Amino acid sequence: MVIIKNIQILPLNNMNKRKKINIAIVGLGNIGSYFYKYIVKNKKNLINKTKFDINKIYISARNINKKRSFKINKSIFLKNYLDVAKKKDINVIIELIGGSEGAAKKLVFSALRNKKHVITANKALIAKYGDQLSIIAEKNNVNLEFEAAVCAGVPIIRTLKEGLISNKNNKIYGIFNGTSNYILSTMDQKSLNFKEALYNAQTLGYAEAKPLSDLNGDDVASKLKILSSLSFNTYINNKISIEGIKNVDKDDIYNANLLGYKIKLLGVAEYEKNKIIQRVHPALIKKGSYVSNIDGVLNAVIIESNQLGQTVLQGEGAGPGATTSALVSDLCSVLRGNIKYPFVLPSKKRSRGNFKDISEKKFSAYFRLDVKDKHGVLSNITNILSKNGVSVKRLIQKPMKTKKNSSIVIITHNSDNRSLIKSINILQKKKYLINKPKFIRIEDI
Amino acid sequence: MVIIKNIQILPLNNMNKRKKINIAIVGLGNIGSYFYKYIVKNKKNLINKTKFDINKIYISARNINKKRSFKINKSIFLKNYLDVAKKKDINVIIELIGGSEGAAKKLVFSALRNKKHVITANKALIAKYGDQLSIIAEKNNVNLEFEAAVCAGVPIIRTLKEGLISNKNNKIYGIFNGTSNYILSTMDQKSLNFKEALYNAQTLGYAEAKPLSDLNGDDVASKLKILSSLSFNTYINNKISIEGIKNVDKDDIYNANLLGYKIKLLGVAEYEKNKIIQRVHPALIKKGSYVSNIDGVLNAVIIESNQLGQTVLQGEGAGPGATTSALVSDLCSVLRGNIKYPFVLPSKKRSRGNFKDISEKKFSAYFRLDVKDKHGVLSNITNILSKNGVSVKRLIQKPMKTKKNSSIVIITHNSDNRSLIKSINILQKKKYLINKPKFIRIEDI
Numbered sequence: 001m002v003i004i005k006n007i008q009i010l011p012l013n014n015m016n017k018r019k020k021i022n023i024a025i026v027g028l029g030n031i032g033s034y035f036y037k038y039i040v041k042n043k044k045n046l047i048n049k050t051k052f053d054i055n056k057i058y059i060s061a062r063n064i065n066k067k068r069s070f071k072i073n074k075s076i077f078l079k080n081y082l083d084v085a086k087k088k089d090i091n092v093i094i095e096l097i098g099g100s101e102g103a104a105k106k107l108v109f110s111a112l113r114n115k116k117h118v119i120t121a122n123k124a125l126i127a128k129y130g131d132q133l134s135i136i137a138e139k140n141n142v143n144l145e146f147e148a149a150v151c152a153g154v155p156i157i158r159t160l161k162e163g164l165i166s167n168k169n170n171k172i173y174g175i176f177n178g179t180s181n182y183i184l185s186t187m188d189q190k191s192l193n194f195k196e197a198l199y200n201a202q203t204l205g206y207a208e209a210k211p212l213s214d215l216n217g218d219d220v221a222s223k224l225k226i227l228s229s230l231s232f233n234t235y236i237n238n239k240i241s242i243e244g245i246k247n248v249d250k251d252d253i254y255n256a257n258l259l260g261y262k263i264k265l266l267g268v269a270e271y272e273k274n275k276i277i278q279r280v281h282p283a284l285i286k287k288g289s290y291v292s293n294i295d296g297v298l299n300a301v302i303i304e305s306n307q308l309g310q311t312v313l314q315g316e317g318a319g320p321g322a323t324t325s326a327l328v329s330d331l332c333s334v335l336r337g338n339i340k341y342p343f344v345l346p347s348k349k350r351s352r353g354n355f356k357d358i359s360e361k362k363f364s365a366y367f368r369l370d371v372k373d374k375h376g377v378l379s380n381i382t383n384i385l386s387k388n389g390v391s392v393k394r395l396i397q398k399p400m401k402t403k404k405n406s407s408i409v410i411i412t413h414n415s416d417n418r419s420l421i422k423s424i425n426i427l428q429k430k431k432y433l434i435n436k437p438k439f440i441r442i443e444d445i
Numbered sequence: 446m447v448i449i450k451n452i453q454i455l456p457l458n459n460m461n462k463r464k465k466i467n468i469a470i471v472g473l474g475n476i477g478s479y480f481y482k483y484i485v486k487n488k489k490n491l492i493n494k495t496k497f498d499i500n501k502i503y504i505s506a507r508n509i510n511k512k513r514s515f516k517i518n519k520s521i522f523l524k525n526y527l528d529v530a531k532k533k534d535i536n537v538i539i540e541l542i543g544g545s546e547g548a549a550k551k552l553v554f555s556a557l558r559n560k561k562h563v564i565t566a567n568k569a570l571i572a573k574y575g576d577q578l579s580i581i582a583e584k585n586n587v588n589l590e591f592e593a594a595v596c597a598g599v600p601i602i603r604t605l606k607e608g609l610i611s612n613k614n615n616k617i618y619g620i621f622n623g624t625s626n627y628i629l630s631t632m633d634q635k636s637l638n639f640k641e642a643l644y645n646a647q648t649l650g651y652a653e654a655k656p657l658s659d660l661n662g663d664d665v666a667s668k669l670k671i672l673s674s675l676s677f678n679t680y681i682n683n684k685i686s687i688e689g690i691k692n693v694d695k696d697d698i699y700n701a702n703l704l705g706y707k708i709k710l711l712g713v714a715e716y717e718k719n720k721i722i723q724r725v726h727p728a729l730i731k732k733g734s735y736v737s738n739i740d741g742v743l744n745a746v747i748i749e750s751n752q753l754g755q756t757v758l759q760g761e762g763a764g765p766g767a768t769t770s771a772l773v774s775d776l777c778s779v780l781r782g783n784i785k786y787p788f789v790l791p792s793k794k795r796s797r798g799n800f801k802d803i804s805e806k807k808f809s810a811y812f813r814l815d816v817k818d819k820h821g822v823l824s825n826i827t828n829i830l831s832k833n834g835v836s837v838k839r840l841i842q843k844p845m846k847t848k849k850n851s852s853i854v855i856i857t858h859n860s861d862n863r864s865l866i867k868s869i870n871i872l873q874k875k876k877y878l879i880n881k882p883k884f885i886r887i888e889d890i
Contacts, residue, residue: 042611048794049610049786147608153753155608162607163592163600165494166487166773290738307766308598315756325752328611338783341494349493 020055021335024084026107027096028061028068031121034320035096035327037070046328050335060084085110092117092334094327100124112136112144119330121148121323124213127222131235134342144342145330150223151176151299153322154315155329160230160303161344167305169231171270173445176223178297178317179207179214180245180265184253184282185295188262193250206297206318216244217280220267228269228278231303233345234353240278241358248282252368252438255409256284259366259394262292266443275356283443284366291445302445359418364393367410368438369427370400377432381408384426389419405434411442465500466780469529471552472541473506473513476566479765480541480772482515491773495780505529530555537562537779539772545569557581557589564775566593566768569658572667576680576795579787589787590775595668596621596744598767599760600774605675605748606789612750614676616715618890621668623742623762624652624659625690625710629698629727630740633707638695651742651763661689662725665712673714673723676748678790679798685723686803693727697813697883700854701729704811704839707737711888720801728888729811736890747890804863809838812855813883814872815845822877826853829871834864850879856887 025036039046039057047053060078078084084093085107093111095118097104104125111118113136120126126133126146137144147157175181179201186197198215201207213219221242229236245265256263261284269278285292290312294300299317304310316322343350371377378397385392394411412420424439470481484491484502492498505523523529529538530552538556540563542549549570556563558581565571571578571591582589592602620626624646631642643660646652658664666687674681690710701708706729714723730737735757739745744762749755761767788795816822823842830837839856857865869884 038611046611048790051784153756155604155756158608159600159604162778163603163774164770165777166483166491166770288733293735307770308761311598311600311758311760313756313758316753321752325609325611329608332610333607336783336785338781338785339496340781340783345493 019051020053021091022056022058022089023054023092023094023331024058024060024078024087024090025094025096026060026081026084027098028059028066029096029098031320031323032061032096033068033070035094035324038324038328039331046332046335050332051337052335054335056089058084058087058090081107082110085114085116090116092119092331094331095120095122098122098124100128105129108133109136112140112142115140115142117143117145117334119143119145119148119327119334121152121327122146123149123219123222123226127225127236130226130229130343131347135347137342138347141339143334143339145333146226146342147330148323148326150226151301151315151317152319153325154299154301154313154317155326156227156301156313157230158329158333159313160227161340164303164305164308164311165344167303167307169303169305171268171304172227172231172301173266173268173270174301175264175291175294175299176220176267176301176317177214177265178299179211180220181294181299182206182297183215184245184248184263184265187248187250188253188257189295191250194246194248215246217242217265218244220265220280224267224269224278224280227267227301228276229350230343231269232271232276232353233343233349234276234351237276237278237353237355239355239357240280242279243281245282247436247438248440251407252366252440255368256366257287259284259409259411260287261285261366261442262287263440264291264294266291268443272356272361275354277356277358277361279358281441283441285443285445289445359421360416362414362416363420363441364414364444365412365420365442366438366440367408367412367424369408369410369433370435371406371408372432372434373399373404373406374432378408380430380432381427385410385412385423388423388426390415390423464496465498466536467501467503467534468499468537468539468776469503469505469523469532469535470539470541471505471526471529472543473504473511474541474543476765476768477506477541478513478515480539480769483769483773484776491777491780495777496782497780499780501534503529503532503535526552527555530559530561535561537564537776539776540565540567540570543567543569545573550574553578554581557585557587560585560587562588562590562779564588564590564593564772564779566597566772567591568594568664568667568671572670572681575671575674575788576792580792582787583792586784588775588779588784590778591671591787592775593768593771595671596746596760596762597764598770599744599746599758599762600771601672601746601758602675603774603778604758605672606785609748609750609753609756610789612748612752614748614750616713616749617672617676617746618711618713618715619746620709620736620739620744621665621712621746621762622659622710623744624656625665626739626744627651627742628660629690629693629708629710632693632695633698633702634740636695639691639693660691662687662710663689665710665725669712669714669723669725672712672746673721674788674795676714677716677721677798678788678794679721679796682721682723682798682800684800684802685725687724688726690727692881692883693885696852697811697885700813701811702732704729704854704856705732706730706811706887707732708885709736709739711736713888717801717806720799722801722803722806724803726886728886730888730890734890804866805861807859807861808865808886809859809889810857810865810887811883811885812853812857812869814853814855814878815880816851816853817877817879818844818849818851819877823853825875825877826872830855830857830868833868833871835860835868
């Protein structure tokens with residue numbers, strides 16, 4: 001190292017001297033198996049792009065004897081996943097167990113404490129323990145990489161942390177869940193009801209057997225918390241409003257179409273009057289707009305910043321191929337020696353942020369009230385809305401298939417979220433309602 | 446460094462020990478000035494995200510006394526830009542002179558030879574000398590970064606080199622020039638002719654006083670060569686077909702609209718039968734498709750790969766803010782010690798690639814022939830097309846404003862590029878033509 005008047009020339013890690021490292025893959029499900037096979041097949045090609053050679057690939061999974069499409073040499077199999085974190089000749093651990101607690105949590109905490117680089121596809125873990133894990137990684141000067149945890153094939157984490165590092169972001173939003181987007185698109189395009197579309201998605205492998213977190217918004221919420229934290233340089237914050245797509249039915253999609261909208265499940269984190277709001281909910285979006293055209297299992301992320309206006313990233317958000325693309329990108333970053341703070345800034349420089357809940361935010365909204373077609377019902381409804389500060393922009397009443405019932409569709413003017421919810425709660429108790437009232441926000445994007 | 450049975454633990458560059466480095470900005474035009482002010486203002490914030498402290502910012506420009514919106518302390522001003530490359534206490538040089546020859550070329554070659562990290566926004570230089578520069582950078586183990594050279598605010602270089610590093614790409618294409626896209630969009634939306642739209646763009650600062658390379662396709666060609674090389678792991682290749690937008694007029698835009706198309710200037714690099722074709726030309730694109738909706742100064746890049754299907758990046762492609770975003774992203778990468786091969790692979794591992802020219806490729810195309818309305822003209826035209834292997838899918842003949850003349854618009858079936866060009870060349874010589882015949886390819890994207 002040349003020292004000139006207290007200035008040091010950057011240390012040049014000579015790329016020509018190849019160092020050897022060992023990696024361990026923990027968890028051999030759908031993703032893990034695909035990733036393992038990819039690495040074995042493409043090792044040489046990857047090595048060309050980095051400064052380190054991959055020497056040995058260890059594997060740990062629940063059962064070595066499970067039927068697999070490939071053979072596992074016993075010499076690379078580690079029976080106890082927790083040994084992986086302590087094994088001295090392992091440098092990088094790829095955690096593909098999943099879940100925010102239990103084995104995944106134990107492994108990742110232990111690995112970072114033992115100064116191993118960690119790569120994970122586990123959004124629930126990062127959304128819950130990312131801040132704590134980050135502190136350990138920084139202290140021990142190892143990488144904690146989680147590109148695969150958010151929108152898989154869309155390189156949004158790397159883009160926020162590196163490509164757009166100079167940005168002051170005002171808003172980040174988009175479609176972050178391929179399963180629910182596929183279901184909503186199919187309900188729309190093939191006129192299916194929710195159950196049929198879900199079954200369709202499961203048959204094609206776009207939805208798991210137990211797709212709860214995809215449908216109730218939790219999956220999007222985990223991703224949004226991570227994105228929001230990276231976009232605004234804050235710690236991960238749990239103040240977030242979460243609604244899934246389970247209440248959206250065929251009639252809502254039909255009505256939305258008539259009114260010129262598509263229904264999409266959105267994740268949004270944005271500054272409003274110097275405070276950050278995080279929210280996950282289905283929304284009516286004008287047909288023809290960019291987000292309305294994102295169909296099927298695609299994901300899209302839109303970042304709004306002072307410096308760049310709008311930046312958009314779109315791509316495949318799930319599946320073994322897309323997830324492997326993200327994992328390999330993380331692995332190559334580690335193998336290049338690109339040590340960086342997991343959340344861009346050192347933990348102590350990140351801020352708490354000033355978060356507020358959704359209640360004060362104003363929305364125009366779609367209400368659907370299926371009612372008994374009796375005298376006075378309509379006036380009672382409009383009366384309730386008016387009393388609660390919700391004014392009607394558009395109202396359509398149409399007879400339902402079952403005679404003597406009507407479906408009333410209302411588009412409201414901009415009203416604060418609290419008033420909208422309050423109105424729905426009051427309406428919900430009315431005896432003239434024959435179904436649960438529907439309430440979907442309208443998003444002008 | 447701990448050595449275990451020939452396995453070395455990754456060297457951990459301790460992020461907590463802050464090293465100081467000096468940078469130099471060479472060229473203080475529109476971009477240089479904005480970037481300098483940005484760095485001065487945001488130095489502290491940037492430093493938090495990297496392992497190095499920026500100690501001193503040197504500047505070199507043609508004239509220190511030129512009127513500027515900020516003051517330059519003489520102690521940081523270097524009169525001779527070539528001194529910058531040799532000055533011992535400078536670690537990173539940001540080249541913002543521009544042009545593939547002359548000062549920029551001398552500076553960058555000299556800087557890399559003197560083991561300085563180089564960041565440049567110079568697409569012409571990289572497209573012409575990128576391969577040579579890359580060899581020097583690798584030999585001296587310094588970075589050569591050029592995110593700002595391609596689509597400015599869209600982090601496509603970093604995404605290809607890092608985020609999508611695992612991909613085998615089949616095609617990369619999109620809208621890479623904001624100026625020409627702005628002109629085409631304005632001609633369409635405001636029914637302006639080319640000159641009016643250009644004047645408009647110049648007034649708003651979206652086109653330079655001499656916008657030649659924006660309009661003749663050269664700017665897109667430079668970007669495409671770089672993207673193609675990064676996408677397919679080949680050396681930069683000059684086999685490329687280039688057409689600009691200067692021949693597109695108001696009538697073509699009007700006709701395109703009638704037929705359900707928009708006209709966009711595309712850059713496309715793609716594998717076709719194991720060979721790579723590079724091409725830049727205006728194209729008719731179906732209305733409602735993603736690319737047809739990219740309006741104004743926006744840029745969009747679409748990558749098609751075996752692993753991920755389609756990945757899209759969209760954002761601001763020009764201007765000081767967007768370019769600074771890219772430069773800062775490069776600077777932070779250098780300041781993080783993220784040394785990498787400028788073109789992903791080591792130079793000797795890149796391939797020559799197998800490139801072929803556009804002539805064998807098949808296109809459906811739009812012809813416009815403004816002709817004297819005489820007997821036999823139409824049959825002569827269709828005869829020429831037929832003889833040259835071009836078959837007509839759709840033909841519209843309409844009278845022109847000047848009586849006795851007609852405009853014949855033809856959409857052809859898929860025909861190879863050679864036949865299309867040959868037909869146009871024959872038609873061009875016919876005395877019944879009153880204007881130069883028009884030929885625009887149709888792109889099914």
